[in-house]
Amino acid sequence: MRRICCFLVLAFAIACMATGPAWASDTIKVGVVGPRTGGAAATGKAFEEGIQLATDYVNANGGVLGKKIEIVFEDTAGAPDKAASGFERLATRDKVVMVLGESHSSAALAEIEVANRLKVPFMVVEAWADPITAKNYRYVFRAGPSNSGVVKSTIAQWVAAEKFKKVAIVAENTDWGLGIAELCKTALDAAGVENQSLVTERKSQDHYMELTKIKSFDPDAVLAFVYGTGLHYFVAQAGEVGLTPKAVILDGAGPPSLWPDFWPNVGDYGNLECFVSSMHEKVELTPLATEFRKSYVKAFGKNPTDYKSRSMFDAILIAADAINRAGSVDAEKLVDALEKTELTVTRGTARFGTEKGGPEYHHWMPPMLVIQWQDKEQVVLFPAEGATGKLKR
């Protein structure tokens, strides 16, 4: 017993030492929040890659205010309460000048409250819920897609362009799934497209019943708002019950269709699946995008797949640019500098909306593409100006 006691004391002591007070350093700290554990840990992985490439890039190009940029990555596990306290920890203990990241809308909504209370600039990267910027908080920005942005400027227009008559909507029972499904339904109703919505459980592995219901509705397209492994199950099983290839499936999130395990998991049924993405292996909108891909391949020995690594890369560049232009780490000056952002990053030129009232405030909506897998090749279908091919069914 005594030995155990000693061991415990020792363990505590080591833990304390390992995380003792940070040495005063010549770096400027920027916080990142995102899920590193839990169901969406893959996103944390993508963020990590983006962080590594972006810090190297920024520091190789003069750093920020003559110092090196340092990223502190805080795990939120995708849980809003952990996210809120993680944000608070970054701001009050690590004293970061700005926080970036997040991919769960629920976590982001908890974090923006903290950001606003502590007056710390916060740039959301991959959380799509409208209220994040629609609340019009002064300290909250979003350099990434929003639900209404994706639906309005990408999904609804794609549905109209392909002239689908009947569309089924499937949503996982999360804020993101249910929220974006509702926006889609409104958009489709307005466009006079016959549609049917269905809720599925996020943890569910077996989607046969949902798919059978959809099949009896007999749609031209299925808009699937299911994230992660669930999407792989969904696509594979849709093939098994014969829903596809008669109907095309659109993965409304994107990354799961690009994960390294997509093909092993869905097999041939992945062919002709469509997905929304901000990244395409051939369509690179800026020189920086090409540079990103090259340095990614150099660092990790493979092509970038999850576009969220590049979203994080962009966010860090935007943050570094704002800090440099503000000439200080003062929060008010940073917000002013962010509002005047005009920076070309991998996804185009970032500009934040300044009109109050809607979700467009402090929001930069990067262009999103609709891509279809055709014989394991990515073919851009939408928008027309970037298209590299036509929809196959």
Add this chain to the structure above:
Amino acid sequence: MFAIASMNGLVIGVIYALTALGVSLVVGIMNVVNFAHGEFYILAGYFSFLFANALGMPIIAAMGLAVALVFVFGLLVEYTLIRPTYGDDMYSLILTFILSIVLQNAYLFIFGPYPNKPPGWIKGATNIFDLFFYGNQRMAALVAGIAVIVVVFAMIKLTWFGRIIRAASQDRGMAELNGVNTTRLNMLSFGLGCALAAAAGVILAPVFPVTPTAGVPVALTAFVVVVLGGMGSMWGCIIGGLILGLVENLGAAYLSTGYKHVFGFVILIMVLAIRPSGLFGRKEA
């Protein structure tokens, strides 16, 4: 709709029964609920993926090796964690609960967050009586699942080891008096329970790829099945699995897809309120 819902209910039901069998066996013999059952299932899925994909072993060999390794791992867990808890069923429940969280995070650390899928056995889908299409891999899993269940039942009914198991689950003290080494029996049956989880894992991983946290719903449904059927009752386990599979699928077809997994829990609580020992459980359980 009804046809495919019943068919899928039966298939999923057999799958549920298979995953629950290990839990039921361990409960019956040792009165230990292995909360980490789902994590053993996942481990076998990962092993078979690793052996078949990374090492290029034939899939049957990979599956066999995976089950064997999980069996050994189960023995180790019994020896280090479970053995001191005998007689205190709550203590073992708490320990295995913590173990399940540890294993989930260890998998995340080792295998990463992405889903992994061992190669499928057959491709495509079959048109069933011109009513609907059904995935071939699922039907193969159904056949393999039934085969494993039959083997387990035969072992328990026909072999010497099975007789000991039956004796011990009826009356431990008496079995001990008759010269059964209960320590070794416990170790073996815990390992066997884990091996059954592993068998379910290798059979189902090609249908439902494994992720670090995918074991949680697996274990939850296994518990529902075991309680529904009655603790330690093998037949109860089969019936419970089939009931749960059918209820979930018919419920999803006619009531609500979002509440699919609630139906099982509701039935569970209703059954327990009326007959606390489950459908086939012994009265004093």
Add this chain to the structure above:
Amino acid sequence: MTISLGESRLKSTPKILLCLAGLAVFALLPWTMGVYNQHVLIVCLFYTMMAASWNLLAGYTGQVSFGHAAFAGIGAYVSGILVVKAGLNPWGGVVIGTLCAAAFGFLVGLLCLRMGGIYLSLTTLGFSEILHIVINNEYEITRGTMGLQVPGLIENYSKIAYFYIFLAGALITLAVVYRLVHSNAGLNFRAVQNDERAASALGVDVVRTRLLAFTVSSALAGMAGALYGHYMLLITPHLPSLDQQFLVLSMTVIGGLGSFVGPVIGAFSLEILSEYIRAWGEYHVLVFGLVALFVARFAPKGIVGIYKAWRGKYRAATA
């Protein structure tokens, strides 16, 4: 707060004085620290409430419930929904949330009455899963995984004020547990835990005892959950989840299941530990779990048990 180890009653005046002095020092603690550490203290107090009330159930009557986090969720959601949708005062919400959790606790306890140990655990697990799915699906009312944003308990957000609210909550919880355990009912509790049949033969009303423990424990969890929701200003399905249940269980077990101060020690040491190991990013849950597993396996009576064994040896050596 760590003075009165074990189940022994506070008999002597010096012990009580010492206890009060410790409490006074603790109550002044937040004034000496930064905002972040104040937050950690508040979370510690929340887990103290959760662990102490779970201990009442699991440690004293042997009913290992997996639904404790669910009852906290009921308290939080009932309060939050009433405040947001019906414009109730948050304090009123906390009271009604607590009563609702008590009512559900009573019903689940009633359902579990005829069940043996493991059946009870699995039934409460089922209850917790049902609640979780309902909260996720009925997102129009609960806001699902997005979380329900609720107003705070006080007009001007202040960590220090919340600290005292949570301190009061923790003290109420501990007082209720203490009263119950050191009353006739408490003796019955342990009798029920040790041998239900013998207890009932001795005239202990087993049904009443178990129901009482279940109801009180659930009410306390509901109160903790409601307070926590109005502190975080956000209630999410993560509150009534198995992860949360895992934390509460680990804290109680590591502190010392079935001892009065065990859950307090467990809540504080594990929460503070997890703050330290958070810096290890994705490995922190793994480290946390390993520590919990290690302690649960090699020191099943927890830190309190270790202390007692050590004190026993020390006394034997000096005597």
